[in-house]
Amino acid sequence: MEKDVILLHLLLLFNLLERYFLKMQSKYGHKDVMIWRGSSTGDFTVQSAYHIEKDRHMFSQGESSNISVFNQLWKRLWSLQVPNSTKMFIWRACHNILPTKDNLLRKGIDLDPACVFCKTVPETEVVEMFFVLCSPEEVDFNVEITRRIWFRRNSVVHGGDFFHPNDVLSSATTAIGDYKGALESDISLREPEGTSLSSRILNWCPPSIGFFKANWDASINSKKGILGFGCVVRDVHGFVVAALSYSVIVMGNLEVAEALAALHTVEFCRNQGFNSIILEGDSLIVVNAINRVGLNWSFLGNIILDIQTLLREFLYWKVCYTPRGTNIAAHSLAKEGVIQGGNRIWLGCIPNCIKTIDLSECSSLVF
Incomplete structure (x- = not known):
């Protein structure tokens, strides 16, 4: 027993x-x-x-279909062309965490549960009715009206004015118009379509004499569970001396993929004899984790610890963050790994998939 x-x-x-x-x-x-x-x-x-x-x-409980429905609902919600404050209001309403009288009663607050407008039905039913009345054709406008009705309700509860329905419609119309006008203005200031690749890529900076610079990046295909890693090593003149495209079948998020890409890059540089190396990646989380002293209890912990262990074998090393615009070549190699699969190494030559990108990244170098 x-x-x-x-x-x-x-x-x-x-x-x-x-x-x-x-x-x-x-x-x-x-x-x-x-x-x-x-x-x-x-x-x-x-x-x-x-x-x-x-x-x-x-x-x-076997609610996978409901989970799928809710995922679609949240995607639709966050893509609405309404102010973020309105999106958060709708999100709170969907989770039933607005301070309605029904919710306040459940928290032990003694008050009259009836709607502040009609005084007949519980307030929760009124809030639910607002969402039922939202038609798919005018969702943006309707959710903004719903929020304005909530403002109107709060005004009455706290002793303020009882706004006329026309005022609610007018304020909602103005809010949506101003927001969409700001979006259109912002889009007009963005980079126009058809902009050349070289104008989008920032200039890559070469290492000092006697050093090599290795840029790494990762790509992920979450549906197939494939992580792709890319690494390109250049010398002081910006010439590509080595490159790596690699993929593995493993489940993980983008942070895990970036950490594994950094680990494979360090292994690759060690195996090729690059003893003085500057490592650059566009994941600030991974870069900070590698440079941090002490135990890392996150899910990246042992990957980071392996990287730090390998780096002790180099004569000199430095790990830096770089924007995506200076890391396009490594990213393209990572995507190539996801698409083509396997492990491919280039020594003393430029992979065909990054020839144009490499020239663009290093266009500011003067020899």
Whole structure:
């Protein structure tokens, strides 16, 4: 009986570990660690535990179709051409966290639950009715009107004026018109279509004499579970001396892909004998993590630790952030890895897929 109880406790423990933690492994002999999966930093919070458990419950109840519907709803919501404050209002309403009388009563606040306008039905039903009345053809206008009705309701609750319905329509129309006018003005100031590649690419800066610079990047195909890595190594004159395009089949987000790309770049540079190297990537999170001293308890932890271990083998190294505009060649090689697959290395020559890009990135160099 006692053994059965111990076994049951162990099974429960393993179930909890699998549900809430990720096991992060190392390629270079560091101890495997268990990482809290609820946050990107690995820090435990009650909020993150709540969201993990909520997601697990939804999937266990067979609500995958509902999850798909909600994902479509959120995509539609965030793409609306209305002010961000209106989007947040609708998001709060969909989650039923607006301070309606119904919600306040549930929190123990004693008040009359009836609608402040009609005084007959509970206020929650009125809010739901507003959303039912929103027609797909005029969603932008209707959600803005809904928010203005909420403002009107708050004004009455707090002893303010009872706005005329025409005032609600007028303010909503003005708000939508001003917002869309600002969007059109912003679009007109953006880069026109057909702009040449060289005008979009920022100038790449060469390393000092005696050093090599390696740019890395990652690309991801989440549907197929393919991560692509790209690396291009140049000398002081901007000439490509080596390049790498690599792909692996593994599930992970873009931050994991960027960290793995940095790891493969460091391995590649070490194997090719580049002892004094400057590494550049366009992921500030990964760059800061590599340069940070101390344990990293995020899901990148052991990858970063492997990178730091390898960097000790170099005579000189430096890891820097660079904007995407100076990292186009590495990004193109990463995309090539996703599309073509496999592991390809170029030594002393430029890959065909980045010949034009390389000339554009290094166009400011004077020889």
